[in-house]
Amino acid sequence: MTDRPMPLSRRDILATLGAAAGAASLWPGAVPAAAVELPLSSRELWDWVRAQPVLQTGITYLDTASTGPALRTALVAEYRSREAINLNFGEYSRAWLSPAAVTQFVQRVAAFAGTETDEMTFTTGATESLNLVANGLPLEPGDEIVVTTHEHAAHLHAWLLQARRRCIVVRQIAMPAPLGDPVQILEAFTAAITPRTRVLAMSHVQYSDGTVLPVRELCELARSHGIVSVVDGAQAFGMLNFAIRDLGCDFYAASLAKWLNGGLGLGLLYVRREWLDQLWPLTADGPAGWNEGGSFGLADPADAELRSGWPAALRKLGTNYRSFVPLFQGLSVAFDLQERIGRARIEARIRELAIYAQLKLQEIPGLSLVTPIHPSLWAGIVSFTIRGQALKPLASALAEKESTVIRHVAHSSIGFEALRVAAHIYNSHDDIDRLLFGVKQHLA
Numbered sequence: 001m002t003d004r005p006m007p008l009s010r011r012d013i014l015a016t017l018g019a020a021a022g023a024a025s026l027w028p029g030a031v032p033a034a035a036v037e038l039p040l041s042s043r044e045l046w047d048w049v050r051a052q053p054v055l056q057t058g059i060t061y062l063d064t065a066s067t068g069p070a071l072r073t074a075l076v077a078e079y080r081s082r083e084a085i086n087l088n089f090g091e092y093s094r095a096w097l098s099p100a101a102v103t104q105f106v107q108r109v110a111a112f113a114g115t116e117t118d119e120m121t122f123t124t125g126a127t128e129s130l131n132l133v134a135n136g137l138p139l140e141p142g143d144e145i146v147v148t149t150h151e152h153a154a155h156l157h158a159w160l161l162q163a164r165r166r167c168i169v170v171r172q173i174a175m176p177a178p179l180g181d182p183v184q185i186l187e188a189f190t191a192a193i194t195p196r197t198r199v200l201a202m203s204h205v206q207y208s209d210g211t212v213l214p215v216r217e218l219c220e221l222a223r224s225h226g227i228v229s230v231v232d233g234a235q236a237f238g239m240l241n242f243a244i245r246d247l248g249c250d251f252y253a254a255s256l257a258k259w260l261n262g263g264l265g266l267g268l269l270y271v272r273r274e275w276l277d278q279l280w281p282l283t284a285d286g287p288a289g290w291n292e293g294g295s296f297g298l299a300d301p302a303d304a305e306l307r308s309g310w311p312a313a314l315r316k317l318g319t320n321y322r323s324f325v326p327l328f329q330g331l332s333v334a335f336d337l338q339e340r341i342g343r344a345r346i347e348a349r350i351r352e353l354a355i356y357a358q359l360k361l362q363e364i365p366g367l368s369l370v371t372p373i374h375p376s377l378w379a380g381i382v383s384f385t386i387r388g389q390a391l392k393p394l395a396s397a398l399a400e401k402e403s404t405v406i407r408h409v410a411h412s413s414i415g416f417e418a419l420r421v422a423a424h425i426y427n428s429h430d431d432i433d434r435l436l437f438g439v440k441q442h443l444a
């Protein structure tokens with residue numbers, strides 16, 4: 001396979017921009033659509049895909065779980081949108097934020113995510129989405145939230161902040177280790193439920209060791225006890241082929257800057273319709289969706305009219321929407337690329353690279369995978385330790401001497417430490433081989 005990204009042709013850029021324009025044709029600044037044909041053979045396709053994100057030549061980037069490089073065409077689309085806004089601010093607020101344009105875009109996202117249009121809102125990332133939920137749920141002192149010891153700080157601390165402020169209780173359950181079966185996780189959550197439990201909060205894919213949690217079963221468990229389920233999908237959205245509605249969760253938070261490659265600064269939040277009335281917004285710039293008919297009639301009537309036709313969750317929770325519009329142009333491009341390649345094919349390719357990494361890494365003496373091996377418990381993230389080897393210096397040496405980027409992950413409170421490999425469709429088997437070479441060099 002080729003080592004270097006192929007240059008992106010003007011035709012590629014125009015074609016992908018055109019597809020974005022088709023998705024949001026009410027937005028000015030978009031380029032007219034043109035057909036783009038993807039390479040037919042897998043080999044050619046993955047070579048072509050390799051050239052789509054902005055990746056530095058000569059770097060072996062295996063850290064999509066931290067940040068996914070944006071697609072070049074997404075950045076171009078975003079730029080074109082910002083340019084168009086600056087050329088005509090009036091048109092921007094009249095047309096781009098009109099109920100028709102906004103609804104059309106949200107429908108597109110909802111269709112990709114597998115939710116209803118009224119259940120989707122946008123944030124700056126999974127962090128904000130999770131904080132919105134933790135901050136906005138009506139909780140009383142003494143109410144309990146159950147999370148695992150492997151939650152990302154952005155998720156855990158969203159609850160810890162509320163624990164400090166509202167005297168709720170955060171109960172962290174230890175993930176069974178080694179984890180051999182999804183039933184073990186279900187048992188651990190079940191055992192942690194008390195009459196005061198209000199929320200089960202979990203990762204879809206754990207950022208630390210790549211465990212895929214049995215989210216559907218956990219959400220069902222929560223529902224059967226009348227408990228709210230909150231899923232942190234930062235490491236799953238764009239990696240796995242699923243529809244949020246099939247998980248049966250009440251809230252789903254996703255990052256669009258990791259496995260979707262839509263560019264930094266965007267996240268989404270799914271809010272089950274029945275929770276929308278009870279969830280407080282994080283920010284308010286008027287009464288839309290939460291205080292309509294209230295006594296302070298200070299909202300600009302034109303703004304109120306504009307927002308009145310927006311989809312329900314966005315109307316109530318999406319006060320940032322207007323500043324996201326350029327990013328949405330990039331996001332449309334990212335959705336389009338995933339849909340044209342096919343989400344199932346993307347997941348299969350990611351899994352193929354992950355299993356190759358698992359097999360190759362195990363050639364290294366003293367290396368142990370901490371990612372579970374049960375087929376339903378792993379996906380695109382592979383984490384490992386090496387007996388007697390300081391892991392952080394190894395990650396630094398790989399970056400500095402071998403130009404290979406993987407991530408050192410540690411939770412001091414539970415003594416967890418590992419190196420994490422996260423290969424996406426723009427990676428190749430050669431990248432894994434280079435990682436192996438680098439690790440072996442360091443250990444020699």
Ligand SMILES: Cc1ncc(COP(=O)(O)O)c(C=O)c1O
Nearest residue numbers: 125126127152154207232234255
């Ligand atoms: C599991 C998990 N949750 C939340 C986040 C935060 O995501 P964002 O950067 O979109 O706020 C991350 C980022 O790495 C993550 O891995």
